[in-house]
Amino acid sequence: MSGQSEKEARVALADAYRRVVDLGLTELSSGNLSMRLGDGMxxxxxxxxxxxxxxxxxxxxxxxxxxENGLKPSSEWQLHAQVYRSNPRTSAVVHTHSDNCVAVACHCRDLPPFHYLVGVFGGDNVPCVPYSTFGSDTLAKDVADALETHYACLMANHGMTACGPTLDIAISLAHRLEILCRQYLLAHRMGEPRHLSSEDIAAFKERAGPTGYGR
Ligand SMILES: [Zn+2]
Structure with missing residues (x-):
């Protein structure tokens, strides 16, 4: 993405924004997307x-x-900026209030390893960061800290954020997390589902390889 011109980046990001809406991950103005461009975003x-x-x-x-004067960036721009500062390998960030992520995040709990694809996000779970006011430095720092070790996190009483080396991967991870939260809520109707062990998740990652099966 580093060799991309600003014009190409603008086309790619506008297209990506529409794709996130079309996937049902964002409604009204509740989501925001960014990509790294040069020293900024x-x-x-x-x-x-x-x-x-x-x-x-x-x-x-x-x-x-x-x-520049004119349009203001998303009210969560500091969250995006902090993620890029903390993680040099990240080139795209997607923040949404997708339904099932919000439903789990409103219980202020991590998404546990109830399914092996939870391992796609880099750890044994998908962490949920504490609630802070939108646009705040605290929320930006908490999300950026979580995304140093995971490709996505839930945000208590708010939503989720995913990141990746490309827009396509970050969007795919946001979509994947929404699917997994939906499936977790479904499984939870019969009680807390069985959790896989750290060894199970490690074995999945080894088999999937560095390309990250499931993204
Ligand atoms: Zn938000």
Missing amino acids: LISPAGADRDNISEDRLVLVDRDGRW
Whole structure:
């Protein structure tokens, strides 16, 4: 993604935003997407939605957190910026309020290893970071800390954030987490489902290899 021109990046990010809506992960203006661009990032604007998103409405935020006059970046821009600062391998960040992620996150609990694909996110679970006000430094730091060791986290009483080396992978992980949360809630109707062991998850990762089966 590093060799991408700003024009190409704008086309890719606007298209990615529409894809996240079409997957049912974002409704109204509740989600936001970004990609690393040079020393800064390109991010969806405050108030973005499926109808008004376009290449020229994306906001370029520099490494010092400044942007040109005009549209404001998403109110969660600091969360995105903090993830890029903390994790040099991350090139794309997706934040959504997708239904099933919100449902699990509202219980302020990690998604446990009830299914082997939970291992896709890098650990034995998908952590849920504590609640803080949207747009706050505390929320940005908590999410960035969680994403240093995992490709996604839940956000208590709020939603989820996923990251990856490309927009496609970050979106796929956001979609995967929504599916797994849906399946967890379904399984939970019969009580807490059986959890796999750390050894089970490690064996899955070994078999899947570094390319990350399931993404
Ligand atoms: Zn949010």
